[in-house]
Amino acid sequence: MHADASARGKSVSQPANLSSEQLVSLYRTMLLTRRLDEKMLVLLRQGKSFFHIGASGHEACQVAAAACLRPGHDWSYPYYRDLAFVLQLGMTAEETMLCFLARAEDPNSGGRQMPAHYGHKKLRIVSQSSPTGTQFLQATGCGLGALKEGKDEVVFVSAGEGTCAQGDFHEAINWAARERAPVIFFIEDNKYAISVPITQQLAGASVYELVRGYSGLERVQVDGTDLEASFAAMQRAVARARSGAGPSLIVADVVRLLPHSSSDDQRKYRASEELEQDRQRDPIARLERRLLEAGVLDRAALERIQRETTEKVEAAVEWADSRPHPKPETALDHLYPPSPKLTPPAAPDPEAEPVVMVDAINHALMEEMERDGSIYVFGQDVAGSKGGVFTATRGLTAKFGEERCFNAPLAESSIIGVAIGMALRGLKPVVEIQFGDYIWTAMMQLRNELAMMCYRSSGAWSCPVVVRVPVAGYIHGAPYHSQSIEGFFCHVPGLRVVLPSNAADAKGLLKAAIRGNEPVLFLEPKGLYRQGYARAPEPGPDYVLPLGLASIKRTGDDISLITYGTLVQKSLEAAQKLAEEGVEVEVIDLRTLNPLDLEAVLRSVRKTGRVVIAHEDTLTGGFGADLAALIADQAFEWLDAPIRRVAAKDVPCPYNWFLEEVVLPQTADVVAALRDLAAY
Numbered sequence: 001m002h003a004d005a006s007a008r009g010k011s012v013s014q015p016a017n018l019s020s021e022q023l024v025s026l027y028r029t030m031l032l033t034r035r036l037d038e039k040m041l042v043l044l045r046q047g048k049s050f051f052h053i054g055a056s057g058h059e060a061c062q063v064a065a066a067a068c069l070r071p072g073h074d075w076s077y078p079y080y081r082d083l084a085f086v087l088q089l090g091m092t093a094e095e096t097m098l099c100f101l102a103r104a105e106d107p108n109s110g111g112r113q114m115p116a117h118y119g120h121k122k123l124r125i126v127s128q129s130s131p132t133g134t135q136f137l138q139a140t141g142c143g144l145g146a147l148k149e150g151k152d153e154v155v156f157v158s159a160g161e162g163t164c165a166q167g168d169f170h171e172a173i174n175w176a177a178r179e180r181a182p183v184i185f186f187i188e189d190n191k192y193a194i195s196v197p198i199t200q201q202l203a204g205a206s207v208y209e210l211v212r213g214y215s216g217l218e219r220v221q222v223d224g225t226d227l228e229a230s231f232a233a234m235q236r237a238v239a240r241a242r243s244g245a246g247p248s249l250i251v252a253d254v255v256r257l258l259p260h261s262s263s264d265d266q267r268k269y270r271a272s273e274e275l276e277q278d279r280q281r282d283p284i285a286r287l288e289r290r291l292l293e294a295g296v297l298d299r300a301a302l303e304r305i306q307r308e309t310t311e312k313v314e315a316a317v318e319w320a321d322s323r324p325h326p327k328p329e330t331a332l333d334h335l336y337p338p339s340p341k342l343t344p345p346a347a348p349d350p351e352a353e354p355v356v357m358v359d360a361i362n363h364a365l366m367e368e369m370e371r372d373g374s375i376y377v378f379g380q381d382v383a384g385s386k387g388g389v390f391t392a393t394r395g396l397t398a399k400f401g402e403e404r405c406f407n408a409p410l411a412e413s414s415i416i417g418v419a420i421g422m423a424l425r426g427l428k429p430v431v432e433i434q435f436g437d438y439i440w441t442a443m444m445q446l447r448n449e450l451a452m453m454c455y456r457s458s459g460a461w462s463c464p465v466v467v468r469v470p471v472a473g474y475i476h477g478a479p480y481h482s483q484s485i486e487g488f489f490c491h492v493p494g495l496r497v498v499l500p501s502n503a504a505d506a507k508g509l510l511k512a513a514i515r516g517n518e519p520v521l522f523l524e525p526k527g528l529y530r531q532g533y534a535r536a537p538e539p540g541p542d543y544v545l546p547l548g549l550a551s552i553k554r555t556g557d558d559i560s561l562i563t564y565g566t567l568v569q570k571s572l573e574a575a576q577k578l579a580e581e582g583v584e585v586e587v588i589d590l591r592t593l594n595p596l597d598l599e600a601v602l603r604s605v606r607k608t609g610r611v612v613i614a615h616e617d618t619l620t621g622g623f624g625a626d627l628a629a630l631i632a633d634q635a636f637e638w639l640d641a642p643i644r645r646v647a648a649k650d651v652p653c654p655y656n657w658f659l660e661e662v663v664l665p666q667t668a669d670v671v672a673a674l675r676d677l678a679a680y
């Protein structure tokens with residue numbers, strides 16, 4: 001083992017203190033892993049499942065790592081190659097076969113994910129996904145949570161060497177090292193990422209070299225086919241994390257004895273001599289030699305263990321194969337976790353002091369943080385006396401301390417990934433992405449992690465994260481401070497999308513988002529933050545507005561004008577104009593797009609028979625397209641005219657204010673659409 005002398009902590013070379021019993025027990029898990037891998041490949045050929053990805057060659061370092069953790073106390077984010085790790089931590093052979101055969105009782109995902117996507121609530125193995133590298137930031141968030149809660153828990157996160165090229169890997173190390181978070185980055189270096197060798201992957205062809213510059217990170221290199229050396233490296237990293245000294249990165253040099261997965265044939269890109277060299281380093285053969293030489297086991301004892309292991313695998317397969325598949329009628333379950341049912345509050349007192357939208361949001365955060373100590377606010381510039389570029393978080397650090405309102409690094413994926421990790425351990429992150437235009441670097445975490453966690457784990461895990469995002473234009477914000485983003489996110493099952501148009505709604509909806517268990521994208525039209533017309537008498541601290549209730553802003557019998565966000569005021573102005581012309585327009589503010597109050601829309605359409613949908617987002621693929629299709633589908637017989645849409649032109653929003661005016665929908669555009677429809 002080679003530890004970095006320049007990093008915090010001492011260099012160690014002592015062998016692990018493993019007793020004979022421990023060695024044999026770890027050997028049993030390694031062998032079980034190998035036999036399961038072999039059996040799964042047989043079952044695959046028999047058409048019993050459709051994907052396999054093996055641990056063969058990685059077993060020694062994996063059992064060593066798991067043996068150093070406290071199951072059910074420490075947290076793990078293992079990757080798809082970690083069968084030996086999860087078995088050693090406590091997952092049973094039966095459970096891994098339920099996973100492989102995609103059965104209903106599989107604790108990993110209930111048959112929703114491919115095999116080897118681990119997750120086990122009781123063992124604190126967090127549900128893992130397919131994208132390489134998303135786990136690092138979540139592990140960091142989990143570690144930060146442990147620090148904030150004063151728990152001595154350690155967080156294990158693993159991946160292959162190829163995955164260390166991902167940005168999330170570096171973002172996670174940066175944040176974990178900055179905070180001295182108790183995270184162990186465990187890299188299983190088999191020199192290949194599918195077919196790509198490490199020389200084509202990483203500068204210096206070495207993970208150890210790659211992370212040299214991270215101050216506060218201890219780096220260790222170890223022969224991952226050597227059980228005892230791996231155990232010593234891991235023991236040291238666990239002790240360091242538990243003592244509060246901070247993160248470690250262990251690079252375990254291993255061999256990949258199987259192709260990348262059952263979809264791959266490594267003979268196509270690796271020389272037979274190289275494959276033979278790898279076989280010479282087989283960790284199981286190595287440990288068997290060691291056990292025999294040390295007299296821990298004799299040949300007969302070894303053979304007995306091998307027989308028992310084979311029998312165990314056969315019994316596990318037979319049992320798992322007898323268990324039921326998930327019922328077809330459960331295919332739509334667990335998209336969202338159960339959330340408290342809220343009843344609509346009484347209307348706010350009209351005599352109350354008026355408040356602008358940004359202050360209403362600020363007060364909602366203030367009141368909710370006061371009420372619930374598990375709420376954490378973070379993002380870029382949100383802390384201290386600045387309180388965010390729009391002041392939405394002003395005063396939170398002063399009131400609740402840096403522990404609960406703090407600045408994140410300038411990295412959006414970090415903000416969402418860390419929030420997910422915190423939420424998974426039971427905390428309530430309410431984070432800010434500074435501008436909707438910059439949310440894209442967090443897209444993987446939002447779409448593949450936050451939104452899918454509950455579904456992919458069959459409801460075992462959920463991420464109650466609220467993501468606040470200033471969006472939209474009319475502020476001369478140019479292409480990169482004007483974007484409307486709701487259309488993208490309404491296409492993501494598992495994510496709620498809220499878009500208020502005034503101060504009172506913003507306060508009530510934000511409170512509901514915070515008090516619920518679902519992941520919520522809370523979009524704040526920044527042009528309305530201080531707008532006079534978006535002001536409202538401030539509702540009290542108990543004003544919690546359930547998501548999914550549209551608001552009828554004006555009633556009318558002639559045309560339904562369905563809108564939300566910045567177009568609400570323009571729609572009201574247009575409706576007023578039409579009223580002067582004798583046409584009564586009903587204006588509906590959707591307030592939340594997911595859940596959608598379709599019933600309120602249909603009720604209005606059945607009355608008017610004519611519909612205009614108005615939103616600021618660009619036309620093509622916008623939310624209006626979907627809503628128009630729903631109305632056409634469910635109220636066709638009631639329609640007397642085509643459904644019209646008013647939206648931004650299909651170009652980015654330009655800076656020049658005359659150009660901006662052309663691109664973004666104006667009141668005159670809404671008026672024109674209404675007149676056109678009234679005359680149809």
Ligand SMILES: Cc1ncc(C[n+]2csc(CCOP(=O)(O)OP(=O)(O)O)c2C)c(N)n1
Nearest residue numbers: 081130131132160161162163190192193194
């Ligand atoms: C973000 C992302 N890109 C690509 C893939 C496809 N993919 C799956 S595994 C893999 C290689 C990973 O190699 P490495 O990190 O070295 O781990 P190993 O499989 O060798 O253990 C790739 C490219 C993916 N799952 N996720």
Ligand SMILES: [Mg+2]
Nearest residue numbers: 160161192193
């Ligand atoms: Mg690899």
